[in-house]
Amino acid sequence: MPLNMSLGRWRSRTTFVFALAASAVGLGNLWRFAYLVGDNGGAPFLIAYVVCLFILAVPVLIAETALGSHGRGSPVMAFGLAARRSLLGNAWSFWGGLACLTGVLILGYYIVVAGWGLHYAWSMHSGDFAAASARQVSIHYDDLLGSLPDMLAWQTGFLGLALLIVAGGVRRGLGLFVWLLVPSLVVLMWLLIDFALENGDVSAAGRFLFSVQWLDFTSESVLLALGHAFYTLSVGVGIGVAFGAYAPDRVPLGRSILAVAIFDTAIAMAAGIAIFPLVLVNHVEPTLGPGLLFLSVPYAFGNLPQGEIYGALFFLLTVLAALGSAVALLEPGIGSLVQYTRLRRVPATLLVGVLVWLLGAAVAASLSGRPGFGGLFPWLDRVTANFLLPLGALAVAVFVGWRMRETLLRREMYRESEGFFQVWLLLLRFVAPLAILVVWFWSIMPDRP
Numbered sequence: 284m285p286l287n288m289s290l291g292r293w294r295s296r297t298t299f300v301f302a303l304a305a306s307a308v309g310l311g312n313l314w315r316f317a318y319l320v321g322d323n324g325g326a327p328f329l330i331a332y333v334v335c336l337f338i339l340a341v342p343v344l345i346a347e348t349a350l351g352s353h354g355r356g357s358p359v360m361a362f363g364l365a366a367r368r369s370l371l372g373n374a375w376s377f378w379g380g381l382a383c384l385t386g387v388l389i390l391g392y393y394i395v396v397a398g399w400g401l402h403y404a405w406s407m408h409s410g411d412f413a414a415a416s417a418r419q420v421s422i423h424y425d426d427l428l429g430s431l432p433d434m435l436a437w438q439t440g441f442l443g444l445a446l447l448i449v450a451g452g453v454r455r456g457l458g459l460f461v462w463l464l465v466p467s468l469v470v471l472m473w474l475l476i477d478f479a480l481e482n483g484d485v486s487a488a489g490r491f492l493f494s495v496q497w498l499d500f501t502s503e504s505v506l507l508a509l510g511h512a513f514y515t516l517s518v519g520v521g522i523g524v525a526f527g528a529y530a531p532d533r534v535p536l537g538r539s540i541l542a543v544a545i546f547d548t549a550i551a552m553a554a555g556i557a558i559f560p561l562v563l564v565n566h567v568e569p570t571l572g573p574g575l576l577f578l579s580v581p582y583a584f585g586n587l588p589q590g591e592i593y594g595a596l597f598f599l600l601t602v603l604a605a606l607g608s609a610v611a612l613l614e615p616g617i618g619s620l621v622q623y624t625r626l627r628r629v630p631a632t633l634l635v636g637v638l639v640w641l642l643g644a645a646v647a648a649s650l651s652g653r654p655g656f657g658g659l660f661p662w663l664d665r666v667t668a669n670f671l672l673p674l675g676a677l678a679v680a681v682f683v684g685w686r687m688r689e690t691l692l693r694r695e696m697y698r699e700s701e702g703f704f705q706v707w708l709l710l711l712r713f714v715a716p717l718a719i720l721v722v723w724f725w726s727i728m729p730d731r732p
């Protein structure tokens with residue numbers, strides 16, 4: 284019996300690629316990437332990130348999909364099945380479970396920020412930021428973060444949308460959604476870049492984004508570039524395993540994932556081109572981190588003609604992108620539940636949804652200054668990005684690179700050339716694990732400068 288019978292399959296190879304693209308493009312491209320580049324010396328960081336993306340994150344994601352396509356099941360199942368005759372036996376299934384849990388932990392803060400995006404799309408559209416002063420914009424932000432009921436309402440709306448899509452299943456839910464999402468992302472981005480080029484200070488943005496500031500490029504920057512490469516491609520939480528399990532036959536796994544990585548980077552760069560010319564034309568220092576998206580951007584759009592419309596479109600883009608990632612983050616856990624328990628897809632979706640919502644509520648409560656949850660948001664972000672994602676990626680690299688038989692891997696990769704296969708295996712076996720260990724040890728060191 285095919286193991287993925289209960290889970291379904293993508294209708295086409297394009298759907299598989301779109302699903303991975305939807306998973307990759309998210310808040311990481313629109314918010315994390317831009318401020319990391321600005322904060323870490325510009326061009327040198329960009330180069331380090333691109334190198335890490337292609338020699339580390341891409342090979343590990345290919346390995347994840349190969350594992351899923353071989354196991355034809357959820358992450359827990361794929362590890363368990365492929366590990367049956369290996370030394371550690373079912374202990375490997377543990378990694379699958381950990382990957383699902385990591386997804387839930389990321390979602391815990393992801394839905395909160397995406398909920399802000401939903402709120403801002405609404406307020407931009409309502410003209411709340413029309414000719415607003417910097418002070419008014421910052422009061423708006425503080426008001427939202429100070430109001431737990433508001434944040435809960437918006438995060439519930441966002442999570443509800445994501446759960447509806449996942450509950451629809453692989454074919455009718457996820458599969459249809461990504462066909463709507465990926466073209467929308469491209470069209471919205473195109474509109475926004477057009478607007479930015481017309482109304483913004485392009486050369487100031489170029490100077491800001493692509494200037495070379497060697498002093499800002501520290502040894503920590505290299506590690507941030509490594510971590511972001513995994514983060515942005517959604518590597519290390521079992522999404523590749525789950526999505527690979529639903530892949531139709533004859534998918535060229537390697538080239539598909541290369542295309543996804545190129546698309547993800549293009550969207551990240553496009554986001555920089557859409558944001559910074561507008562922010563810099565107002566002659567304000569761009570605020571970095573979450574503030575860039577929720578302070579500088581509304582201010583910039585609010586003070587431009589037609590800003591309400593384009594500002595609303597910008598936050599719509601943010602929400603859609605985040606939705607694709609959230610749906611992907613939910614799937615490994617739900618798929619595992621469907622395979623390992625008697626639960627059907629809808630109850631499994633509800634169960635994971637309740638878990639995520641509760642965690643999100645805790646994050647929102649900690650942000651709105653309730654006692655007892657101090658700093659949960661940054662803690663979750665740090666632990667997942669610096670520790671759990673690299674750990675998951677390391678497990679995949681070691682497991683697929685060293686424990687799976689080469690004949691099995693060749694079978695999954697038969698659409699790729701021998702040269703491609705050899706380079707991939709080399710990167711997977713040696714380069715990726717070593718580099719991940721470096722990131723990992725660095726991130727658990729207590730005193731980072």
Ligand code: PFF
Nearest residue numbers: 307309310311514515517520
């Ligand atoms: N790749 C997503 C982004 O760039 O926003 C974030 C993300 C999704 C990270 C899924 C990790 C993950 F497993």
Ligand code: NA
Nearest residue numbers: 307308311515
């Ligand atoms: Na991304």
